[in-house]
Amino acid sequence: MPFQIVKQALPGLRRAPLVDLSPALSRIEAEEVIDLALALGNIDSPTGAEGAAAEYVFDWLTEQGLSPRRHALVADRFSVSAAIEGRGGGYGLILNGHLDTTLRPDAVWSAKDPLDRLYRGAWLEDDLIVGDGVVNDKGPVAACLVAAKAIHQSGIELPGDIIVTAVAGEIGREPVDEFEGTDYLSKDLGTRFMVTHGVVADFALVAEGTGFGIVWAEPGMSIFKVTVFSDGPRYYTPYLPDRGALADAPNAIVRAAAVIAAFEDWASGYQTRFREDRAGGRIVPKASVNAIRSGYPYEPTSAPQVASFYVDTYLPPAANPIDVREELRAVLRTAGVNGRVDLIVYRPGFEAVGVDRLVDTISRHHRARFGQDPAVVGPEVSSMWRDTNAFIELGIPAVSYAPRAASHASRKAIRAQDLVDAAHVYAAVAIDIASQRREPWAPLGSHLNALSDRADLTAGNSGTRVTQVTPA
Template sequence: MKTLTTLLADLVGLDSINPDLVPDGAGEAPIARYVSDWAGAQGLEAHWVEPVDGRPSVVVVARGSGGGRSLMLNGHLDTVGVAGMTDPFSARIEHGQLFGRGAYDMKGGLAACLWVAAQAKQLSLRGDVIVACVADEEAASLGMQAVLEHWHADAAIVTEPTGLDVCVAHKGFVWVEVKVQGRAAHGSRPDLGVDAIAKAGPVLMGVEALDRHLRAGPGHPLLGTGSVHLSLIRGGQEMSSYPDSCFVGLERRTVPGETPESAEAEVEALLNEARQRDPAFRASHRVTLVRSAFEVPPETEVVRLVRRYAGQITGAERRVYGETFWMDAAFLGAAGIPTVVFGAGGGGAHATEEWADLTSVQQCADVLLAVAGEFCA
């Protein structure tokens, strides 16, 4: 079997840029074929999950003898783009660091998961070790959602990079588009025109006030408060016309306990206040994307196992924390699978120089293997 470092280098050497982010990105098919072939060479099962043509995920299984609990390890195949990078797929190694797109986010974790599956096959476990190598995490998470339609487990570990600390919560988000209505007219006819961009002013001010209110609240013990910000605005056709509409995009970041429904109600309340102040104000809104916040109790068994073995293997007690950005852990948790986030270290996620710390990747794999050895015994 290839060493863990060689496996990681092979994965980084494959272009798996998400084509929903970069139109000419290679997508997940080449790396999925590699993973499937590698799994077959190790005597592991490899199951192809492809809800959208050309966007496959692969589920690798180290099948147990039966009667034991199953553990799902998760890593995503896709990466962001490589604009501005030099040799993004070279996987060069310097001073214990492996450089290249995806090395840190998150092919280091993916390589650790696959290595553990191969090692677990030698442990005569009763339970299955399942590695969900999923597509599209960097965009719409089509892969994770499709995998969960067919696969379940008794616990899961998402190997997004955590620097070998233990993540038990992360924020979610709700995207909302507000359409403010005006009336088109020639710029010389203010008696006929209604300026939709000007009418959007109360929306802009209302979002700013809502954000101040949210951030002054008590917040979540690990994640702090929710927030809201204005992301996009567009309106008008040319300088000499009154704009008939103005679209405002906002993002509401949520913490556990805040729901998509409560976030949408805040926007509706904001619009209602504008209507009360100005009877001529016309606006509607729609939710375009929802990703829920995630939280797992620290006393959950899989969390305790990861903390214990991570402390033993690294020689230091590991921090338990909450992360600001969203992850596929939310989908696993919503599916009723106790889930924790634990991965290796490095740096440069989405940056022009990205790297994985090879010692950390090996320690991550060792922890995962120890957890699987106890949980699936």
């Protein structure tokens, strides 16, 4: 499990100075965590319409005496941050979660009932908070917010900064075909935009459901458009020739069925070939056909000559999406169908380096709260793209750690007590990290050049840095 790996790699990892956590932890009230999770969960904020939820968080932070900032690539789709500034000399930590939810109310071609209360609201049911938006991700966001409030109002003075964030655009939505513009942006205007516009710390804890396991390796993602062409005329239905093999049909929709069958065989082998066991999590990169279009429903009298389907494909860290494109082209050849493959989205995946201090700190406070080591996560938890990748890409060591119901895939609910426990762990981890001494000019731990540039930066701080220039 993650803690055991870190303990073996870093047997002498320095513990934090003794800090009294009780002034902050005693201010965390279960009722406040639950009420805030319900309040956020009952604000409908699908990706593309996060504004109302962000306004609520901004106002809530203001009421608690913090000074929130807006980070907006698009005015009505902003992220929120609030910093508890340290006196200097300590590590900084970002607590991060997202406000957008998975399903738009008009998504009639994605869900049987997109207006189902499960997608649009939140409610208490025995010891559970039910609601897709609370599970992903407003419940953990509420835990982060209450943890930050407790630290701020406790008056604890720390060397490092603690920054709480609630972001837009974590859930995948991408411009494609005629669906262009900022309404279709997601990951480019959320966490990544926020970091590049001033929200930077030494570490980030992404509060996304892991079942209280710690994950710091996640795949990249790529989306491909596979277009199938018919070689025949655009037959009016009465003139269709006799049926033959699917791949030879004059109808591009029927030909696409042959290609999708070949794709399914390929996808099964792909996730087996590229399964990886890493210190930060097991990655099983899966691929799925999740959208298809061809013809016009108001004119279904002729066989279409064109059909496209859209493939969501996860990538092992460091994989080149061009190699996947080549394999998808081979799928077309295997099916014996004329077509083309276009890469329309690429986002790299990473395994964080320089994250050991954060993993150790979370592990210690998890054990203090639960009396056992962090959970061992299943590959489905560490095989998805999260904002952890955005932080790591920009050099900030990041992990995912948050509660998650065992029934997450089918039952969108979370134990209320789990959110309360999460708030306690988040507060303890933030205080602990921010109390640990940070070496001046220590590079961002996950930056590509962190190891090679560390000595140069330290030397530069002492006024003795020398830059080597190779003659032409």
